[in-house]
Amino acid sequence: MSMNNKQRHAEVVGAGFAGLTSAVALARRGWSVRVHEQGSQLREQGAGILLWQNSLRVLEDLGLIDEIYAGSMTPHAYETRMQNQTVSVEPLTDVWWRTMTRPFLHNTLATAAQREGVEIVTSSEVVGATPSGSITLASGETVEADLVIGADGVGSAVRTSLNIPHERQMSRDGITRFLVPRRKADLQKLEPDTDWDNMIDFWNLDPRVLRVLYTPANDDVLYLALMAPVDDVEGTEVPINLDVWTSIHPQLAPVLEETLKVEGKYFRYQTTRLDYWVDGRIALVGDAANAMCPALAQGGGCAMMNAFTLVEAATAASASEIPEALIAWEAIERPYTDRCQTRSQNYADTRGMSQGNQFQGEVMETMIYNPTDPNRGHLSVKGGLA
Ligand code: FAD
Ligand code: 3HM
Numbered sequence: 414m415s416m417n418n419k420q421r422h423a424e425v426v427g428a429g430f431a432g433l434t435s436a437v438a439l440a441r442r443g444w445s446v447r448v449h450e451q452g453s454q455l456r457e458q459g460a461g462i463l464l465w466q467n468s469l470r471v472l473e474d475l476g477l478i479d480e481i482y483a484g485s486m487t488p489h490a491y492e493t494r495m496q497n498q499t500v501s502v503e504p505l506t507d508v509w510w511r512t513m514t515r516p517f518l519h520n521t522l523a524t525a526a527q528r529e530g531v532e533i534v535t536s537s538e539v540v541g542a543t544p545s546g547s548i549t550l551a552s553g554e555t556v557e558a559d560l561v562i563g564a565d566g567v568g569s570a571v572r573t574s575l576n577i578p579h580e581r582q583m584s585r586d587g588i589t590r591f592l593v594p595r596r597k598a599d600l601q602k603l604e605p606d607t608d609w610d611n612m613i614d615f616w617n618l619d620p621r622v623l624r625v626l627y628t629p630a631n632d633d634v635l636y637l638a639l640m641a642p643v644d645d646v647e648g649t650e651v652p653i654n655l656d657v658w659t660s661i662h663p664q665l666a667p668v669l670e671e672t673l674k675v676e677g678k679y680f681r682y683q684t685t686r687l688d689y690w691v692d693g694r695i696a697l698v699g700d701a702a703n704a705m706c707p708a709l710a711q712g713g714g715c716a717m718m719n720a721f722t723l724v725e726a727a728t729a730a731s732a733s734e735i736p737e738a739l740i741a742w743e744a745i746e747r748p749y750t751d752r753c754q755t756r757s758q759n760y761a762d763t764r765g766m767s768q769g770n771q772f773q774g775e776v777m778e779t780m781i782y783n784p785t786d787p788n789r790g791h792l793s794v795k796g797g798l799a
Contacts, residue, residue: 420445421732424548424558426539426571428455431699431716432564433522437475438724440529444560448526449537449550451565457519460590460677461628461636463612463710464518465780466509468717474785475721480521485513486631488612493769495616497664501769502611508772508781512612514592514630518713539565541574544693544736560727560735561695564720567685569701575692584682584706584761586622588640589651593671595635604664615662616767623648623661624767627668635668641679649679682706682761684754690747691739696723703750708760711779715750718784722746745789753779 423439425432428450439446464472464485472478487510491503526533538551542561548571549555563571572579600609607613613627624640639658641648647657652673659666685704690697699716723742730738756776760766783789 421559422446423560423562423727424449424556425562425564426542426548427563427565427699427701428452428523428533428535429457429564429566429699429716430518430522430713431701431720432562433519433526434471434475434717435562435564435698435720435724436526436531436533437477437522437529438471438721439560439728440526440531441475442724442728444728445532446526446530447532447534447556449539449548450533450535451538453536455519455523455533455535457515459515460592460638461512461630461634462515462518462713463510463512463628465710465714467711467780467782467784468714469509469511470783470785471717471721475525477521477525481511481513481518484517484521484631485511486610486629487511488629489608489610490612491772492608492611492613493616493767493771494613495767495769496619497615497617497662500767503770503772505772508777510780512628512630512636514634514636517631538570540570542571542695544575544695546694559694559732562720562723563695563697563701564699564716565701567683567700567704569697571695572687572697572701575695577692577697578688580686582684582686582758584684584758585644586640586642586761586764587649587679587681588626588638588707589649589653589677589679591637591639591672591675591677592630593635593637593668593675595629595633596667596671599667600664603666607664614766615665616764617661618764618767621645621648621661622764623658625658625662625665625669627665637668637672639672643681651677651679653677684758686751686754690743691736693736694739696727696739696742698723703754705754706757706761708757708766709753709776709780711753711757714780715753718782719746719750722784746784749779749782
């Protein structure tokens with residue numbers, strides 16, 4: 414932003430990963446920023462998350478990478494098993510990836526936003542927005558901004574109020590997620606030859622589809638995700654049906670038992686695609702714009718990278734040019750997210766991750782994208798990571 418311009422103002426709807434990332438980036442680039450969060454508290458309800466280079470580069474640019482390292486880890490490898498036989502062990506040493514808990518990532522971003530002077534208003538529900546850059550709150554109050562970011566998640570009220578055409582695709586599977594103690598020593602007793610610092614994708618398709626995604630999130634906490642088809646009453650039950658899950662995955666009994674002590678919610682896989690992400694001074698990011706199946710662990714990553722590049726584009730434009738700058742931003746960034754959505758949906762439809770060795774070549778395109786690279790819009794991966 415030029416020193417001659419008056420300070421520009423942004424209103425951000427939603428304090429999830431997309432909203433908080435954009436808020437931190439805006440504040441660091443000199444904007445005044447207010448975030449509206451409908452919840453009465455700033456908190457992230459999900460369990461664990463895997464971040465790849467695209468979002469880690471954003472966190473690095475925002476000065477948060479040391480904090481992230483202090484509470485996260487990189488598992489030794491991504492191991493895929495089918496009916497408890499190891500199909501592949503992908504060390505992923507040439508890729509940047511970290512696992513962590515979602516409350517930890519959320520808290521790191523929320524604390525950074527507060528440190529950077531972002532105003533965060535909780536219990537503030539936004540009910541509508543107009544392309545001229547105004548939002549309306551549930552209280553009836555209307556406020557104006559140079560830029561409005563709709564980061565209000567999969568059910569976006571901003572998107573609804575703008576009547577943006579969109580389609581939603583529901584998958585046949587879904588997943589229940591938990592954070593539990595690692596209980597590494599107990600797991601080692603049951604299966605001494607297993608590297609319990611691996612991320613392990615325990616597929617089971619026969620006699621029934623019950624998959625456990627085992628993800629160490631740090632030294633103490635394990636992210637456990639239990640996938641079952643939406644029509645499997647026992648498999649989707651929460652609290653989990655311990656007999657059913659331990660009969661298929663007996664070596665995980667110590668950590669499966671732990672799920673009974675914490676909250677969890679079954680979530681059906683889904684994809685949302687919009688005709689466009691931008692309307693005037695309003696841009697949608699994150700699940701509001703492109704909710705996706707989690708197979709490639711990229712919903713949060715795309716949310717963060719698009720929030721970041723959106724802020725860069727709006728900051729580089731003059732106040733009057735913002736609507737055009739947002740259209741140009743969508744044109745550059747959207748193909749990477751669209752392709753990632755399509756790949757993740759395809760994996761969800763085919764259960765293709767179960768074949769192992771899936772983190773290669775073009776599949777990695779979006780995960781290794783670098784939103785801080787000025788030449789990024791011209792890059793794509795054709796058959797390799799180099
Ligand atoms: P949200 O997290 O939904 O945040 C939206 C916020 O807006 C919320 O705080 C909400 O309360 C608020 N809000 C909503 N409406 C209003 C309103 N009208 N007014 C004010 N506030 C409002 N991604 C990864 O990168 N890696 C992973 O490993 C990964 N694993 C996943 C596993 C599963 C099972 C699932 C379902 C998703 C996974 N994702 C993963 C995707 C990731 O969780 C989402 O893409 C990401 O959380 C989206 O962030 P967001 O900020 O867009 O939306
Ligand atoms: C990290 C991660 N990876 C894959 C899935 C999935 O396929 O449901 C969920 C995840 O949290």
